Amino acid sequence: MSQNKLITMDAGTLLTTPLPPTKFIASEFIPQGLHILAGAPKIGKSWLALQICLRVASGESLWSFPVTRGTVLYLCLEDSFTRIQNRLFDITNEAPENLHFATISEVIGEGLENQIEDFLNVHTDTVLIVIDTLQRIRKVSTDANPYASDYRDIGILKQLADKHRIAILLIHHLRKMNDDDPMNMISGTTGISGATDSNFVLKKDKRSGNVATLYCVGRDIEYRELQLEFDKVTHIWNFISDSITYEPEPSDEIIIYLSTVMESLHSFSGTATELADEIENMYAVHVLPNILIKKMIRNQAELAERGIMFEMRRTHDRKEISIQYERVGCVDNDGKTDTTSVPNLPSQPSQPTQDGESAGLNPKSAVNHGVENHAG
Numbered sequence: 001m002s003q004n005k006l007i008t009m010d011a012g013t014l015l016t017t018p019l020p021p022t023k024f025i026a027s028e029f030i031p032q033g034l035h036i037l038a039g040a041p042k043i044g045k046s047w048l049a050l051q052i053c054l055r056v057a058s059g060e061s062l063w064s065f066p067v068t069r070g071t072v073l074y075l076c077l078e079d080s081f082t083r084i085q086n087r088l089f090d091i092t093n094e095a096p097e098n099l100h101f102a103t104i105s106e107v108i109g110e111g112l113e114n115q116i117e118d119f120l121n122v123h124t125d126t127v128l129i130v131i132d133t134l135q136r137i138r139k140v141s142t143d144a145n146p147y148a149s150d151y152r153d154i155g156i157l158k159q160l161a162d163k164h165r166i167a168i169l170l171i172h173h174l175r176k177m178n179d180d181d182p183m184n185m186i187s188g189t190t191g192i193s194g195a196t197d198s199n200f201v202l203k204k205d206k207r208s209g210n211v212a213t214l215y216c217v218g219r220d221i222e223y224r225e226l227q228l229e230f231d232k233v234t235h236i237w238n239f240i241s242d243s244i245t246y247e248p249e250p251s252d253e254i255i256i257y258l259s260t261v262m263e264s265l266h267s268f269s270g271t272a273t274e275l276a277d278e279i280e281n282m283y284a285v286h287v288l289p290n291i292l293i294k295k296m297i298r299n300q301a302e303l304a305e306r307g308i309m310f311e312m313r314r315t316h317d318r319k320e321i322s323i324q325y326e327r328v329g330c331v332d333n334d335g336k337t338d339t340t341s342v343p344n345l346p347s348q349p350s351q352p353t354q355d356g357e358s359a360g361l362n363p364k365s366a367v368n369h370g371v372e373n374h375a376g
Contacts, residue, residue: 016293016319018312021300022220025056025127025167026065031220032165033197034158036134038172038186043202043212044230045171048237049074049130050087052169056128057099063226063239070127071098073119075105077136090235098125107139108153113160120164132171134192150191158195174201182215202228211240251302254295257283259306262325269322293321 009017023032030052039045055062059069076084080103088095100123106112120126131137143149161168172192174185182201186193193199198218205211214226227240257279262268264282268275272289279287296303296310303310310323 016290016297016312018297018300018310020165023127023165024068025070026052026062026067028221029062029065029216030128030167030169031197031218032161032167033218033220034154034161034195035167035169035198035200035218036172036186036193036196037169037200037202038174039202040174040204040207043204044237045202046076046079046132047087047091047230047235048202049132049169049171050091051237053099053128053130054092054095057096064242068127070125071100071123073100073102073116073123073126073129075102075129075131075137077103077105077131078133079103087235098123105137107137108156110139112137113156116160120166126164126166128167128169130169130171134170134172147189147191150189151195152191154192154195158197161197170196174203182213183217212237252295252299254279254287254292255299255302255306257285257287258292258296258303259308262308262323266325267323269320271318271320275321275323296321 024030025032037045037049052062053072053074054060056067056070057072059067061067081101084101084103100119106115116129138153141149157168157170173187175187177185179185182203183193183199185201185203186199196218198216198221201215202212203215205213210230210232212228212230214228216224216226222244225243227242228237229240230237258275261275261278261282265278268278272293276287276289276292279285279292293312307326308323309326310321312319312321314320
């Protein structure tokens with residue numbers, strides 16, 4: 001009988017517990033976790049991988065995607081240091097010192113995990129590891145079930161990425177047989193593509209051409225197709241177009257209300273009900289406490305950008321929220337960071353428009369949003 005009990009969390013606790021949000025190494029494009037970048041031989045996968053590594057290590061945006069700057073490890077297991085040096089000469093004039101290369105490593109299950117752990121222990125700010133190629137870190141399998149073998153090897157790397165909240169990008173190959181769904185062309189069983197968090201397939205329309213489509217699918221990203229063009233002079237993949245066009249989403253009104261309340265209070269410690277009362281006192285809108293907590297947890301990243309950090313703790317008789325507000329955005333006379341005004345702040349409760357819909361919140365929408373407007 002197993003001595004290891006399941007670690008569970010009830011739905012009520014899960015709904016009201018702040019958890020670390022998914023960290024993106026490249027915003028809305030490469031999240032933490034395990035990913036495959038697959039393409040035909042000599043299509044330019046390694047050039048793209050090196051380009052991604054350079055951008056992340058230097059903190060420069062990858063096309064239109066802002067990156068999280070940090071240390072990067074690139075395992076170039078099909079190359080020599082001389083070849084890597086020549087590629088760096090071709091692609092850049094300056095290379096950041098926080099980009100590290102290795103040409104030899106152990107394989108999965110026989111030392112690779114320990115080598116990566118050792119690197120992470122020394123370079124604690126590591127955000128990205130690229131392994132080129134996946135086949136180079138796998139031992140010859142005698143398993144009669146190739147799916148189980150694929151899933152097991154990929155699962156080991158995924159656990160490593162999840163444990164350290166980093167991104168691991170595996171360079172891989174495509175089958176020669178074409179398919180209407182590019183993801184079905186990833187070499188190996190579905191144990192590979194199914195166990196990863198994201199899959200990227202780089203595919204040219206014409207083998208002799210320079211234009212390719214990068215197909216992107218994953219658990220934490222939207223499906224998208226990026227049109228790219230390879231510049232044979234600079235060896236850079238240039239952005240042409242994106243199948244997704246974003247319209248800026250307006251901030252949740254509850255988050256806006258909370259921001260202005262905290263701009264006034266600077267700090268708060270109390271229950272969700274008491275915090276909702278503060279909002280009601282300022283804006284004459286009633287926010288349901290459970291909705292307020294859910295909105296705060298779901299919008300942690302935006303609140304942090306607004307200078308609002310919070311934590312929740314349970315005392316012997318109630319659950320309290322502790323909030324600190326730090327002014328951010330501009331520099332005061334003493335040289336310390338100050339804040340710009342919070343954008344799109346409602347100065348008073350919203351008034352109905354001619355078609356009966358409110359410009360902000362109204363009694364009808366309050367049923368869905370957990371907000372009741374007490375103004376006339």
